[in-house]
Amino acid sequence: xxxxxxxxEALRLQEGESSSLNCSYTVSGLRGLFWYRQDPGKxxxxxxxxxxxxxxxxxxxxxxxxxKKESFLHITAPKPEDSATYxxxxxxxxxxxxxxxxxxxxVKP
Amino acid sequence: GAGVSQSPSNKVTEKGKDVELRxxxxxxxxxxxxxxxxxxxxxxxxxxxxxxxxxxxxxLPSDRFSAERTGGSVSTLTIQRTQQExxxxxxxxxxxxxxxxxxxYFGPGTRLLVL
Numbered sequence: 001x002x003x004x005x006x007x008x009e010a011l012r013l014q015e016g017e018s019s020s021l022n023c024s025y026t027v028s029g030l031r032g033l034f035w036y037r038q039d040p041g042k043x044x045x046x047x048x049x050x051x052x053x054x055x056x057x058x059x060x061x062x063x064x065x066x067x068k069k070e071s072f073l074h075i076t077a078p079k080p081e082d083s084a085t086y087x088x089x090x091x092x093x094x095x096x097x098x099x100x101x102x103x104x105x106x107v108k109p
Numbered sequence: 110g111a112g113v114s115q116s117p118s119n120k121v122t123e124k125g126k127d128v129e130l131r132x133x134x135x136x137x138x139x140x141x142x143x144x145x146x147x148x149x150x151x152x153x154x155x156x157x158x159x160x161x162x163x164x165x166x167x168x169l170p171s172d173r174f175s176a177e178r179t180g181g182s183v184s185t186l187t188i189q190r191t192q193q194e195x196x197x198x199x200x201x202x203x204x205x206x207x208x209x210x211x212x213x214y215f216g217p218g219t220r221l222l223v224l
Contacts, residue, residue, distance in 0.1 A: 006151075031209040043113070043200050043215030044152070051210075087151060091209045095140070096165065101151035 002027045004090050006100035013078055013107050021073040021103045023088030031095075033071045035064050036087040038102065044087055047073075078107045111135070113216035115201050121222045122191055130186045130219045134203030141184050142202045142213065143176055152200060158184065159207040191223045 005024045013019055025033065032051050036044035048057045050066035057064050061082065063074045073086055085102040092098075114133045122128050134141050139160045144152040154168035158178045169175070173191075178184040188195055198220050202213040 004151075034213075041217070043202070043217050044213075045215070046212045049210065049212075089152070094165070095159070095204075095207055095209055096157065096167075097142070097152075097154060097213070099144070099152035099154075101149075 002090075002092065002098050004088055004098045004100040006086075006088050006103050008103060009101070010104045011106070013075075013105070015079055015107055015109050016077045018074070018076045018078070020075070021086055021088075021105070023071040023073070023100055024069060025071070025088075025090040025098070026069075027090040027092050027098055029093035030090055031093055032091045033066050034089040034091065034097070035071070035073055036089065038085045038087055047086075075105070078105075080107045080109050083107045113201055113203055113214050115199075115216040115219050117219060118217065119220045119222075121224065123224055124193060125190055127187065127189045128191055128221065130188075130199050130221070132184045132186070132201030132216060134182065134184070134201070135205075135214055136182075138203035138205050138214075139181065140204035140207030140211075141178060142204075143184070143186050144200045144202065145170075146198045146200055146218070148197075155186070155199075188221075191221075193223050196221055196223045 035047040038044045048064040087102045089097045089099045141158045143155040157165040173189045176186045198218040200218045202215045204211045
């Protein structure tokens, strides 16, 4: 069964305390692994796409990495404005997206 | 330019009533998705339209759910005989050409509450 699992469900960090979010996937014919940020009451906002194992992408304090079974979103020295729910999704050959349930990140000043 | 818009933003209905949710994708985008997000959960795929191809309806949870896309633009998701378990946020997303490497742009969602 194709599925995506994210952990932890929730994460509380102090400002400046780096950490990582995990996304494990089992999707046949993986074409891309996507990370989104979702703020309360809004739709998800695209962050990164990764296509092959070993690939890494960075944007400000965020870095996404990909292996054959999982992806990590590393957050370096987070700020309160990084507080949001981070969603991971895997897309198959038919452009069908499977989303995880997200990690709710809370960064305290 | 304008992003993806959805209406209504909130909908409260009584059990057993029909509801229609509307999505206006970004102009020119050929691919359109509907997802459902229950409280504290991830996005559940419902249906995918790509150009003039037959839609992928594999995610629709029951025959009470249907969707159409007129003229390759606006889409309507219809839920007949609503049940309380249908309460959720319904999100729409569009892609320029329906390729995996293209960004999905999401609308703000319609929050549906079935009493």
